Amino acid sequence: MPRIRENTVRNGNFGEADARKTRSEVPMKNPVKLLHSLYLAVRYTLPIWIDQHTHPPFFRSIQYRWLSRTHRARVKLIQRQYEIAFGRPLDLEAPKTLNGKIQWLKLFRPDPLITLCADKYRVREYVKEKIGEQYLPxxxxxxxxxxxxxxxxxxxxxxxxxxxxxxxxxxxxxxxxxxxxxxxxxxxxxxxxxxxxxxxxxxxxxxxxxxxxxxxxxLAFLEQNPKTFKIFCFNGEPRVVQLVMDDKTPQETINYYDTEWNLLPFRQNFPNNPAKIPCPVFWEQMLELARKLSEPFPFVRTDFFESPDGVLFSELTFYSDAGLARFEPEEWDEKLGEMLELPEPMIEKTK
Structure with a gap:
């Protein structure tokens, strides 16, 4: 009997009146609110689920391309990214940490000069004008x-x-x-x-x-001396250098120093190198070049190689680690954030 009942209900021949009665007793949700809830779930919750459970660049990029067409949507996505990375909300009104301020710069400083200098081909024009062609590979x-x-x-x-x-x-x-x-x-x-x-x-x-x-x-010298000097410049002034050794290998280490080459007691992403690393021969020259290259920008990382013949330019990075790398200990995120004075926004803040 249960099987016959199931089949007749499926075919619409049994209990139809009861079904209509049951449906009429259930209050209908406002279809506009229902659609809006579905829209919010797809637009803002689905990307977070994908970020938490999958990491293929293709799928992540497709969702961002679809979801980041408006400034308001970009704000929402960056807020979600930040909350996933750090477990706390992103303060865009008065960010205090370096990572928080990098998110602010992503959203409110669409400077065309940044686009030129983030381009690994066209940045050569900028470097040639600022410090000279001799520093370029x-x-x-x-x-x-x-x-x-x-x-x-x-x-x-x-x-x-x-x-x-x-x-x-x-x-x-x-x-x-x-x-x-x-x-x-x-x-x-x-x-x-x-x-x-x-x-x-x-x-x-x-x-x-x-x-x-x-x-x-x-650059053959990098095989024997695989070091990259990444100088964090705040409002046109070099303040901290990230020394990367054995980049993109299982032995990769990262140390941080101040401009006097004193080791700073924090880390990001990779372990510190326990060895006592001597100050580079061309350190003062690197600092001066970084100062010239960073002059127009509130924040930029100027990256160099040290060759046997001198300094070579590597690249300019405006959003170091996408502003999503934890500091250990965390207090250094705020200490470096204090070094950066944010400029006036180029885009009106979204409420």
């Missing part, structure tokens, strides 16, 4: 599409990178061992719209960069 080529690259014209060693990403580098140490097809496939993937750093971390400065592939000289 040699440029071997620039292309719009991977198919345009003629590998026969490149030297035996070189570095290929895209201009709108982070860490997207192909380092060729021996041209005879590489797969040109594989290189082109990788570059093609990096040039897809969803690979733009803006759609991965909502870093505004990357959004309007026209994609390019650039080829620079291979």
């Amino acid at each position: 040699k440029l071997l080529g620039v292309w719009k599409r991977p198919e345009e690259i003629d590998f026969t014209q490149l030297p035996e060693q070189f570095v290929l990178k895209v201009n709108w990403g982070s860490g997207q580098n192909l380092i060729c140490r021996d041209k005879k061992t590489i797969s040109e097809t594989g290189y082109r496939k990788t570059l093609r993937r990096w040039l897809r719209p969803f690979a733009n750093q803006y759609y991965l971390a909502l870093e505004w400065g990357y959004r309007d960069i026209p994609p390019r592939i650039i080829c620079e000289e291979y």
Whole structure:
């Protein structure tokens, strides 16, 4: 009997009057409110669930591209990102921490000069004007599409990178061992719209960069001395340096120093290096170059290499670690935040 009842109900031949009666007794929700609740759930809750449970860049970038079309939506997304990373709400009215102030800069300082300088190709113009071409690695080529690259014209060693990403580098140490097809496939993937750093971390400065592939000289000295000096500049003044050793290897370490090369007692992302690292030979020169390059910006990280012949420019970074990396101990987030005086917003704050 239960099976017959189930079938007749499914076919609409049994209990129809009872069903109508039951439905009529249940008050209907306002359809507008129902749709609005569904909209809010999809727009603001789904991205957080995806961030908490999955991390494929493709899916994260697609949701950000879809959800970040308005300033109000970007504010909501960045607030959610920050809350997931730190377990507390983001204060955009009066942020005190460095990470909080970086989020503020993402939202309220859409400076076109940042877009130019976040572009790993066009920043060369800025560096040439500010400190001189001699600090730049040699440029071997620039292309719009991977198919345009003629590998026969490149030297035996070189570095290929895209201009709108982070860490997207192909380092060729021996041209005879590489797969040109594989290189082109990788570059093609990096040039897809969803690979733009803006759609991965909502870093505004990357959004309007026209994609390019650039080829620079291979820096052999980094094999023997793999150090990168990343100088945090606040309102045009160098204050803290991040020394990265063995970058992107299992042995990677990061130390922080003040401008007098005193080790600072905190860490981010990676362990500190226990060795006593000597002050670089060209340290004063690096500080002066960082001061000149950072002059127009409230906050920027100026990155350099130290070669046997002097200092080489690496890149400018306006949103260090996307403003989402914890300090250990946490008090240093606020200590560094005190060094940054925020400028007037370029976009009216959203209430």
